[in-house]
Amino acid sequence: MNFLARRQALANVAEVTLVALAAGGEVEAFEELVRRREPRLRQFLRRVCANTALADDLSQQAFLQAWMQLRTLREPAAFGSWLRQLALNCALQQMRRRTEQLDPDAGMDIPANDADVGLVLDLERALERLRPDERICVVLCHAEGMSHGEIATHTGWPLGTVKSHVTRGSARLRAWLDPGVLEAP
Amino acid sequence: MNDSQDMQLQRLFAREPLPAANPALVAAVISGVERQRRQGRVVAIAIGVCVLLVTAALAPLVTAYVSEAFAALDGVALRGAHFPLLTTALMALASIGAAAWATRN
Numbered sequence: 001m002n003f004l005a006r007r008q009a010l011a012n013v014a015e016v017t018l019v020a021l022a023a024g025g026e027v028e029a030f031e032e033l034v035r036r037r038e039p040r041l042r043q044f045l046r047r048v049c050a051n052t053a054l055a056d057d058l059s060q061q062a063f064l065q066a067w068m069q070l071r072t073l074r075e076p077a078a079f080g081s082w083l084r085q086l087a088l089n090c091a092l093q094q095m096r097r098r099t100e101q102l103d104p105d106a107g108m109d110i111p112a113n114d115a116d117v118g119l120v121l122d123l124e125r126a127l128e129r130l131r132p133d134e135r136i137c138v139v140l141c142h143a144e145g146m147s148h149g150e151i152a153t154h155t156g157w158p159l160g161t162v163k164s165h166v167t168r169g170s171a172r173l174r175a176w177l178d179p180g181v182l183e184a185p
Numbered sequence: 186m187n188d189s190q191d192m193q194l195q196r197l198f199a200r201e202p203l204p205a206a207n208p209a210l211v212a213a214v215i216s217g218v219e220r221q222r223r224q225g226r227v228v229a230i231a232i233g234v235c236v237l238l239v240t241a242a243l244a245p246l247v248t249a250y251v252s253e254a255f256a257a258l259d260g261v262a263l264r265g266a267h268f269p270l271l272t273t274a275l276m277a278l279a280s281i282g283a284a285a286w287a288t289r290n
Binding site for chain 1: 190191193194195197198199201203204205206207210211213214215217218219221222
């Protein structure tokens, strides 16, 4: 089977099978996993970091860690949440290392669809203004649908801290966002 | 903050479109994977060679020790002319197993 035919065949394979193949050392299967997961992972990290370039670097780092640790994943169906946890750990490590402010010019890309530009810029600006720890809690709670307890488990922060970050961060986000954007259907 | 306000934020996040696919990132990840595999192979081969050398160096000592230990036991059926050869063969098998284990990745 040539390269293109094999790639085409892998494009139709279920993710669980791809994970099993990649865990067995098949690079093509892992490449297909990366291709499927990278937009979602980059969006998650862009929200968490509020920095496009950093989010792309961390995505790459998270995928490489996933390749190295794939054999330790016991439940292939949980690949998505496992990968998100790896990415979150990368972001948290980066946050601890970074003492300097983020580069204010390192803004996010504007999506190709013009109709969504206003929404994205408003949400991005508001997220950028949040404190990093508040931003992480707000994104995990509202964008990823995690409970406060799950956020505390995933970040290693106390439950009370998570609750106050979510409450304060959400209130700030709402205050900074255009009401028209918030109330749009 | 009440539930409807939470829902508003959740809907806002859900409406945000995914970023466009980034083939350069996929290529960078795969080239990183290939680089790691190459480095991993070199390290595994080095470990395998080291294990073989160490085992080969220890084999005569272990053979001599085990032969002496069995020689002290009178009437043991295992003891014979071919016994050192058998021990060496077992050590060789063990070293091959250890090398295979070290290079399994």
